[in-house]
Structure formats: structure tokens, C-alpha cells
Amino acid sequence: MKTYIDTDPGLDDALAILAALRALELDVRGITTVAGNIGLPLTTRNAGSLVALAGREGLPVVPGAPGPLARAAIDASEIHGNDGLGAVTLPEPTEAPLDIPAADWLGTQVSEDAQILALGPLTNIAQMLRSHPNARPDRIIAMGGAIREPGNSGPKAEFNIAADPEAAAEVFASGIPLVLIPLDVTRRVRASAGWVAGLSDGPVARAAAELVSAFFQRGAGMDPTVTRPLHDPCVTIYALAPELFRGERMRLTVDLSHDGDTGALTAVPDPSSPIEVLMEVDAPGVLAALAGHLSD
Numbered sequence: 001m002k003t004y005i006d007t008d009p010g011l012d013d014a015l016a017i018l019a020a021l022r023a024l025e026l027d028v029r030g031i032t033t034v035a036g037n038i039g040l041p042l043t044t045r046n047a048g049s050l051v052a053l054a055g056r057e058g059l060p061v062v063p064g065a066p067g068p069l070a071r072a073a074i075d076a077s078e079i080h081g082n083d084g085l086g087a088v089t090l091p092e093p094t095e096a097p098l099d100i101p102a103a104d105w106l107g108t109q110v111s112e113d114a115q116i117l118a119l120g121p122l123t124n125i126a127q128m129l130r131s132h133p134n135a136r137p138d139r140i141i142a143m144g145g146a147i148r149e150p151g152n153s154g155p156k157a158e159f160n161i162a163a164d165p166e167a168a169a170e171v172f173a174s175g176i177p178l179v180l181i182p183l184d185v186t187r188r189v190r191a192s193a194g195w196v197a198g199l200s201d202g203p204v205a206r207a208a209a210e211l212v213s214a215f216f217q218r219g220a221g222m223d224p225t226v227t228r229p230l231h232d233p234c235v236t237i238y239a240l241a242p243e244l245f246r247g248e249r250m251r252l253t254v255d256l257s258h259d260g261d262t263g264a265l266t267a268v269p270d271p272s273s274p275i276e277v278l279m280e281v282d283a284p285g286v287l288a289a290l291a292g293h294l295s296d
């Protein structure tokens with residue numbers, strides 16, 4: 001299916017993107033970037049570097065929103081480093097990003113036979129829905145939220161939703177079929193030193209190993225007792241192998257407060273909802289699939 005990746009790379013975004021670019025059945029047509037883990041200039045540059053690393057020169061990289069719809073930006077540089085990629089050196093982008101806002105570009109590209117993999121705050125997608133209401137993808141697969149798990153941005157709030165809660169609320173209310181992959185699933189899919197050692201020795205797999213190693217505290221080395229959650233790669237693997245996950249249909253409300261648990265979700269089971277929230281995962285299956293797609 002035609003696939004667009006909307007992202008804020010980001011160490012775990014990087015792995016998700018590399019796996020998607022190598023999975024030709026996903027037919028990736030472009031990458032739109034958004035401020036999130038780090039500011040927009042760096043998420044855009046990082047996306048260009050990942051395209052170069054994957055040997056996909058010519059694939060459009062399109063910069064989007066430099067900040068959330070209606071509030072000040074937060075970032076996650078304490079996890080992803082000041083460059084967004086934990087100081088891992090990747091090839092320079094070979095081509096300049098397109099000079100058109102991501103929401104407008106997506107709005108002209110997206111149709112019913114396309115899907116969007118959403119790996120960051122949902123700002124670009126909300127802007128696309130506002131400015132191009134007829135641009136309705138077949139589905140959006142988004143990493144975000146926490147249902148029964150604690151959050152990672154607030155007591156119950158997860159970063160991608162907390163970074164732009166108004167955008168998330170608009171996307172959830174759009175009626176577009178949406179698969180949401182919350183922390184309840186992504187925290188179960190964990191990279192270990194053994195998993196990294198099992199990657200092959202080609203250039204993409206070596207870069208992937210360095211990116212995961214950076215995720216294990218940027219250069220401090222791979223402690224064999226520590227594991228780290230691979231949030232965004234779950235989106236790519238769901239797109240390729242949905243049988244590894246199980247979801248429940250839910251209606252979602254986003255906490256839009258400014259002084260509460262901003263971005264926290266309230267979820268109510270609703271069989272008629274267009275939103276399926278993934279709640280169970282075959283984690284070894286996802287890790288094996290990811291390793292396979294990253295290995296040269």
C-alpha cells in the first residue's frame with residue numbers, strides 16, 4: 001500500500017524508518033517531519049540522513065510543523081540527545097527537503113489507497129485534515145498514548161500525545177480508521193544486547209546497532225542486564241505483520257488541560273469506534289521481524 005511516514009527522528013523513529021524503507025511491500029512514498037523529540041531542522045536533517053543511509057535517494061523529505069497547534073513545544077532531547085540521534089554519525093542528506101509545508105504536500109498525496117505511519121506528535125496530520133478535508137487515508141497507524149500503563153510524559157500521559165494534545169484530539173475525532181499503539185504494547189517490545197548482537201553486519205544493520213546502543217544511554221555501552229523499549233518500530237511491524245498484535249476498539253478523550261496530566265487519554269470500550277487500540281503483542285515475534293527487516 002502507498003505509505004507516508006510522519007516522524008520526529010528520534011532514535012526509535014530511526015529504526016522504524018529504516019525497517020520501513022527496506023520493506024518494499026510498504027511502498028514508502030515520502031517522509032514528513034515534525035517537531036517532537038527535537039526541533040524541526042534536526043528532525044528534517046535526520047530524516048534526510050536515514051533516506052541516504054537506506055539508499056533511497058530521491059524519496060521526498062518534507063518539513064512540517066515547527067511546533068504544536070496551540071501551545072509551547074516540549075522535546076525529549078534528554079533521551080535522544082541534542083541532535084535527536086544520540087550523536088550517532090549517519091551519512092549527510094544527499095538532497096534538500098521539499099519547499100512545501102508537509103500538511104499541504106500530504107494533502108495532495110494522500111488518498112483512500114494510502115496509509116500514514118505516525119511516529120511523532122500528530123500536528124502535521126491535524127493540519128492536513130484542517131486544510132485538505134478530502135484527504136482521507138485508508139488508515140493511520142500511530143504510536144502514542146498509555147491506556148492501563150503509566151505515562152512517560154505525565155502520570156498517564158505519553159510523549160507524542162502530550163506534545164500536541166489538540167492535534168491528537170482532532171485526529172481521533174476525524175473518523176479516519178486509526179490503529180493506536182500505546183505504551184502498553186511498546187514497553188513490551190524491548191531491545192537487549194543479545195538482540196543487537198543478532199543483527200547482521202551490513203551498513204544499515206550496523207547503523208541500527210549504533211542507534212540502539214545510543215538508546216542504551218548514548219555511548220555508555222550495552223549493559224547486558226538493561227533493555228530498552230522500541231516504541232516506534234512497533235508501527236512499522238504492525239503495518240507488515242498485524243497478526244503479531246491484538247487490539248480493542250475504544251473511544252478516546254484527550255486531557256487538554258494546561259496544568260493537569262496534559263495528553264493523558266481516557267479510553268472507553270466502543271465496538272463501533274474507528275479507533276483500534278493495540279493492547280497485546282507477540283514481543284519475540286516483533287523483535288524477530290524487526291531484526292529481519294534491519295539486517296542486510
Ligand code: BDR
Pocket residue numbers: 010011012013037076079119120143152158159160231232
Ligand atoms: C514516543 O516518544 C518519542 O520520544 C519516541 O520517539 C516515541 O515516538 C514514545 O513515547
Ligand code: CA
Pocket residue numbers: 007008009010012013036037119120232
Ligand atoms: Ca517518535
